[in-house]
Amino acid sequence: MKLKYFTPLIVFIPVVLIQLTVIPFISIQGVVPNLLLIAVVYFSISNGQIFGTVTGASYGLLFDLISGNLVGSNMLSNTVAGFIAGYFSGETKREKYLYTYSFTLVVFMSALINAMIFSFFSVMDFNTNFLQALFNHALLPSIYTSIVSILVVIIPYKRAFD
Amino acid sequence: MFKLLSNVWNQFREYLVLVSLVIISLSLLTQNNNPQVQNVRAVAFGSFATVTSVFYDLFNITQLKNDNQVLRKLNAEMMIHLSMLREQGILNRELKGMLEIKDTTSLPLLPATIVSKSLSITQNTITINAGIKEGIKPGMPVLSYRGLVGIIQTCSENFSIARTIKNVDLKLTVKNENKRLNGIMKWDGEKLVIVDVPRTFDFDVGDRIVTSEISSIIPIPIPVGIVSNIEEDKTGLLNLIHIKPFEEVLSVENVFILMLVENTEKNNLELNFYNR
Numbered sequence: 001m002k003l004k005y006f007t008p009l010i011v012f013i014p015v016v017l018i019q020l021t022v023i024p025f026i027s028i029q030g031v032v033p034n035l036l037l038i039a040v041v042y043f044s045i046s047n048g049q050i051f052g053t054v055t056g057a058s059y060g061l062l063f064d065l066i067s068g069n070l071v072g073s074n075m076l077s078n079t080v081a082g083f084i085a086g087y088f089s090g091e092t093k094r095e096k097y098l099y100t101y102s103f104t105l106v107v108f109m110s111a112l113i114n115a116m117i118f119s120f121f122s123v124m125d126f127n128t129n130f131l132q133a134l135f136n137h138a139l140l141p142s143i144y145t146s147i148v149s150i151l152v153v154i155i156p157y158k159r160a161f162d
Numbered sequence: 163m164f165k166l167l168s169n170v171w172n173q174f175r176e177y178l179v180l181v182s183l184v185i186i187s188l189s190l191l192t193q194n195n196n197p198q199v200q201n202v203r204a205v206a207f208g209s210f211a212t213v214t215s216v217f218y219d220l221f222n223i224t225q226l227k228n229d230n231q232v233l234r235k236l237n238a239e240m241m242i243h244l245s246m247l248r249e250q251g252i253l254n255r256e257l258k259g260m261l262e263i264k265d266t267t268s269l270p271l272l273p274a275t276i277v278s279k280s281l282s283i284t285q286n287t288i289t290i291n292a293g294i295k296e297g298i299k300p301g302m303p304v305l306s307y308r309g310l311v312g313i314i315q316t317c318s319e320n321f322s323i324a325r326t327i328k329n330v331d332l333k334l335t336v337k338n339e340n341k342r343l344n345g346i347m348k349w350d351g352e353k354l355v356i357v358d359v360p361r362t363f364d365f366d367v368g369d370r371i372v373t374s375e376i377s378s379i380i381p382i383p384i385p386v387g388i389v390s391n392i393e394e395d396k397t398g399l400l401n402l403i404h405i406k407p408f409e410e411v412l413s414v415e416n417v418f419i420l421m422l423v424e425n426t427e428k429n430n431l432e433l434n435f436y437n438r
Contacts, residue, residue, distance in 0.1 A: 016210075020278035020289075021218045027412055030328070032281045049176045057183040061190075065206035067280035068287035068315055068323035070331070071199055072190030079183045086176065119284060119351070121191065136352055137283050 008043050008055045015039050016063060031140045033148040036063055037114055040078055041085040041107050042152060045098045049086025056082025073121050081114035103153050108146035115141050200316060208318025211289045215277035215321075225415065236307075269382070270421040272296055276414065277321065284351045286328040286411055288312065292419060293320045301379060303420045309385035309408030310334075310373060311417050322419075326411045327354060327386070335377035336386055339370040347371070347386065347405065354387065356403035358395070365389055365403050381422060 019035045026032070036059050044052020060078030064071045088097040088106050097106055115138035171178065193199050274292040292298050294317050302314045304324045312326035313334075325332045328349045336347040336356060343363045345356035359365065367390065372383040391404035 013213075017214060017217050020214055020280060021221055024279040024281050024412065025221065027281055030281065030283055030286075030412065050179050053176070053179050053183060057187070060187070062206070064190075065203050066210040067278075068203075068207065068289070068325070069280060069282070069285050070191065071194050071203065072187045072192075073285070075190065076184060076187035079180065079187060083176070083180045118282070133351065141283065 004047055004051075008039070008058070011039055012036075012059060012062065016066065019063075020067065028144065031144050033145040034111060034114070034141065035148070036060075036074075037078065037081055037111050037145060038107055038149045038152060040082045041103075041110050041149075042098070044082045044085035045089045045094060045103070045106065048089050049083060052082035052086040052089065053079055054082075056080070070121070073118055076121065077114040077117040080117055081110040084113055085110045099153070101150070101153055104146045104149045107149040108142050111142035111145040112138055115139075204316050204318045207289060207316070207323055208293070208321050211277055211291070211318070211321035214289065215275075215291055218277045229415070271418040272298070272421055274322075274417055274419055276417060279412075281412070284330045284349075286326040286349075287315070288324050288326055288411070288414075288417075290322050290324060290417060290419070291320065293317045293322050295319055296419075297421060298322045298419055299423050301423045303373075303380045303384060303422070304417050305384055305420060306409045306414050306417050309387065310380075311409050311411060311414055313379055314419065327407060327409075328411050334379060334386075335374040336371050337374040337383075338365055338389075339372045339383070341365070341369065344374050344376060345403065354405040354407055356405065357400075359401040359403050361394075361399060361401050363401070365392055365401065367392065371405050380420075382420075384420075 015035050023032050023035065040052060040056045040059055043055045047055075056078035057075050060073075060075035061071075063069070063078075064074045067074075085106055088102075097103055116134065119133060119137035190199070272292060274290040274296075276288045277291050278289045280287045280289075288304075288311070290304070298314055298317050300314050300317060304311045304314060310327060312324040312329070313332060314322050315325045316323045327334070327347075330349050330351055333346055333348045335344060337344045341364055343359075343365065345359050345363075347354060347356045349355075356365075356371070369389040371386045371389065373380040373386060375381060375383060385408050387405040387407040389403055390406040393402040393404060395402055
């Protein structure tokens with residue numbers, strides 16, 4: 001059995017611990033970065049679309065179970081986000097999107113879709129102003145998540161500065 | 163046939179995996195109140211919360227210094243209040259004795275600490291280090307010394323998850339403390355609001371909002387917040403009352419659980435928004 005199938009499980013525990021304990025301290029007006037999504041995007045680009053989709057679903061389901069969220073809401077949004085990020089996977093694309101600042105753009109796009117789906121199932125009603133909801137619930141967290149994802153590029157890969 | 167299926171799988175496997183997982187997610191979304199799903203969730207978060215509590219304590223140490231300073235100041239203020247209350251208590255006992263009314267109010271409060279917070283704009287939940295062993299049950303109110311924080315949603319042996327007031331799934335009956343007007347309060351993803359309030363209802367900015375005794379979740383008045391703004395509804399017939407909560411969910415660390423669950427017989431008779 002290849003190690004790559006276990007890596008997301010090993011990574012999940014520290015990431016979710018940080019998400020639930022440390023991240024609340026750096027929230028800005030209730031907006032927090034989504035570390036799980038960054039991990040999903042990373043695995044999706046590095047291991048392919050199917051791997052990313054399944055990782056997204058597993059991460060989402062586990063997070064729903066341990067955080068008290070509506071079971072299935074994070075699973076659905078992370079599944080789709082992992083699938084979208086998978087479009088940036090492939091032999092030629094991997095180097096380009098994983099080790100450079102393009103990674104933050106992929107994270108931003110996936111986070112936007114993730115947050116839109118999550119918000120749709122949790123907050124939308126007939127009185128909601130769609131554009132305002134899109135801005136508050138999707139755009140701001142996505143920007144914050146993509147800013148934090150810069151760390152993934154900067155810390156382990158010096159190539160990003162090339 | 164096998165070749166056809168194989169071809170379809172090879173060509174569309176990414177989409178097939180996506181569709182299957184989306185269907186599973188949607189079916190799980192409809193099964194949230196299923197007791198089996200609740201049990202799985204209780205086991206999952208109970209196991210994980212043990213690890214989280216240790217981790218959270220490590221980071222919390224840095225906050226303790228600031229908390230101590232705030233608490234010392236609060237202690238001094240409370241001491242003055244207590245002194246005044248003692249005077250009033252003595253007077254109250256004398257007056258009650260004169261009227262022959264017995265004092266029966268004694269609220270069971272259980273102190274607990276938050277071990278993790280799941281923050282999102284719409285579904286804020288907190289995990290606290292008290293569970294079934296301490297007698298916690300779903301539906302019990304969670305509060306701090308400032309006011310209401312949330313309602314217990316799920317319990318495991320040693321931990322519980324509470325929906326905070328900043329969770330779109332929590333709707334509460336509240337009332338204007340002075341004017342005795344009731345309304346349904348909810349978190350709309352951006353602000354805490356009392357919805358569908360008739361324009362004839364006399365709410366003013368600055369009015370204190372407490373939980374209503376007609377609530378099917380919280381049986382006693384607990385402070386929630388103050389009216390910060392009054393907005394006209396799109397129809398022009400109703401008002402939307404904005405509330406500034408007394409307790410900031412993001413910063414709260416220590417809470418109390420009010421060990422009371424509203425009468426189940428009454429709950430069965432009334433429309434229970436918690437079970438919606």
